[in-house]
Amino acid sequence: MLRSCVSLLRTPGVLCVPLGGASPLARDSWPLRSYSSEVAHRDHSLPNPSWSKDMRLIFDQFMKKSEDGSWKRLPSYKFISSKRLEEVKIFFPDSKPVKEEPLSQARLFPRSLEEGLGFEYAMFHNQVENRTVCILQGGPYLQGIPGFLHGGAIATMIDSTVGMCAVLTGGAVMTANLNINFRRLICKTGS
Amino acid sequence: MLRSCVSLLRTPGVLCVPLGGASPLARDSWPLRSYSSEVAHRDHSLPNPSWSKDMRLIFDQFMKKSEDGSWKRLPSYKFISSKRLEEVKIFFPDSKPVKEEPLSQARLFPRSLEEGLGFEYAMFHNQVENRTVCILQGGPYLQGIPGFLHGGAIATMIDSTVGMCAVLTGGAVMTANLNINFRRLICKTGS
Numbered sequence: 001m002l003r004s005c006v007s008l009l010r011t012p013g014v015l016c017v018p019l020g021g022a023s024p025l026a027r028d029s030w031p032l033r034s035y036s037s038e039v040a041h042r043d044h045s046l047p048n049p050s051w052s053k054d055m056r057l058i059f060d061q062f063m064k065k066s067e068d069g070s071w072k073r074l075p076s077y078k079f080i081s082s083k084r085l086e087e088v089k090i091f092f093p094d095s096k097p098v099k100e101e102p103l104s105q106a107r108l109f110p111r112s113l114e115e116g117l118g119f120e121y122a123m124f125h126n127q128v129e130n131r132t133v134c135i136l137q138g139g140p141y142l143q144g145i146p147g148f149l150h151g152g153a154i155a156t157m158i159d160s161t162v163g164m165c166a167v168l169t170g171g172a173v174m175t176a177n178l179n180i181n182f183r184r185l186i187c188k189t190g191s
Numbered sequence: 192m193l194r195s196c197v198s199l200l201r202t203p204g205v206l207c208v209p210l211g212g213a214s215p216l217a218r219d220s221w222p223l224r225s226y227s228s229e230v231a232h233r234d235h236s237l238p239n240p241s242w243s244k245d246m247r248l249i250f251d252q253f254m255k256k257s258e259d260g261s262w263k264r265l266p267s268y269k270f271i272s273s274k275r276l277e278e279v280k281i282f283f284p285d286s287k288p289v290k291e292e293p294l295s296q297a298r299l300f301p302r303s304l305e306e307g308l309g310f311e312y313a314m315f316h317n318q319v320e321n322r323t324v325c326i327l328q329g330g331p332y333l334q335g336i337p338g339f340l341h342g343g344a345i346a347t348m349i350d351s352t353v354g355m356c357a358v359l360t361g362g363a364v365m366t367a368n369l370n371i372n373f374r375r376l377i378c379k380t381g382s
Contacts, residue, residue: 080337105331109341112304112332140296141303144354146271150300151350151366156343163335163342175342179370 045076045123050116052189055137062124062133074123074132074164078111110160117141121157125168132165138188149186236267236314241307243380246328253315253324265314265323265355269302301351308332312348316359323356329379340377 047056065071110119120137136157144150159178166173238247256262301310311328327348335341350369357364 080334106334106337107308107332109333109335109344112309117298118303141298142300143271143297144300146297150347151354151369152343152347153300155346155350155369156341159342159346175373177370177372178342178346179368181368182366 041077041079043075044078044111045073045121048115048120050137050139051120052137055120055135055189058135059122062122062135066124070128071124071126074125076108076111076121076123078107080106080108110156113139113141119153119157123161123164125165127168130165130169132161132168134161134164138186140188143188145185147188149188151180151182154182154186155180232268232270234266235269235302236264236312239306239311241328241330242311243328246311246326246380249326250313253313253326257315261319262315262317265316267299267302267312267314269298271297271299301347304330304332310344310348314352314355316356318359321356321360323352323359325352325355329377331379334379336376338379340379342371342373345373345377346371 047059051059062071063073066073110121113119117139118141120139121134123132123134125132134157138149138153142149142153144152155178158180159175162178163173163175238250242250253262254264257264301312304310308330309332311330312325314323314325316323325348329340329344333340333344335343346369349371350366353369354364354366
């Protein structure tokens with residue numbers, strides 16, 4: 001059971017979601033390394049022209065922290081590896097998609113919108129502290145009330161970050177419960 | 192505080208989310224009537240060629256129920272009215288977007304993806320029973336694990352449905368807590 005909340009809003013328009021515990025598990029390798037080598041697509045967790053000055057500032061701060069190896073930037077792709085389907089069978093052995101489709105037609109939901117319009121985000125993980133941080137800039141296509149992010153968009157990024165932290169700690173995971181207390185509105189940025 | 196769960200999966204690939212209570216409030220008018228007249232755009236809660244047979248079947252069932260006026264289909268648009276900004280001030284009088292932008296650049300998050308790729312959904316409301324039902328077909332751009340919907344996509348539609356039910360019951364609302372128990376995986380459909 002995963003429980004989280006929107007816990008830190010450092011600058012207007014940029015949400016910073018730090019998640020994790022204090023009981024790291026020893027790991028020999030990071031699962032995303034093998035994932036990145038399998039899928040030859042652009043890594044979207046790097047700065048692009050749509051990023052605001054605030055987004056870039058926080059990104060650079062975490063890149064600075066990554067220089068000594070304590071933090072690591074996690075790559076992120078639009079396309080998803082069919083190998084992850086194996087993880088599903090651990091939890092739901094009888095589940096299968098309605099129909100198979102070429103990998104090129106599948107998109108990871110948080111990367112499904114074009115640059116600057118949807119989720120612009122990057123995640124960093126601290127292996128020793130067992131913590132994952134996501135910095136997010138929400139574009140104009142993520143709105144509920146004009147000017148502010150839809151609650152579902154916030155939930156999407158929290159679910160992604162919690163899930164990533166759990167995967168990096170213990171391998172295959174599935175969210176059973178998502179409990180979010182929305183503390184304040186989050187502005188969209190970008191255009 | 193809103194609490195909900197994925198409570199009914201009628202057919203493969205189509206999620207049916209019934210939400211509501213048993214204490215309807217009397218209303219003279221439906222807020223979406225005025226909203227639909229303000230925004231001259233296509234109503235996306237009607238069938239399109241990407242809809243599966245199952246999705247269309249359930250839609251037709253609710254349209255049948257709507258013939259006597261007990262249920263009503265709720266229209267839905269990509270573009271959002273700036274008038275909704277007024278509702279924000281009720282809850283957060285000091286909040287405002289980072290910058291103003293033309294209405295044409297803003298998209299309602301659940302309608303931000305192109306036809307057949309993302310959220311294909313329709314909502315129906317029963318005013319007497321104070322219940323809202325959402326039927327959803329998730330496209331290939333909503334995936335987490337290949338073939339299945341991302342938890343954030345499910346949360347988005349639950350938040351939208353709960354919010355719509357609350358708006359139709361009591362006017363301006365804001366989600367304070369979203370607590371979802373994921374009972375099973377939901378297949379994506381469409382291509």
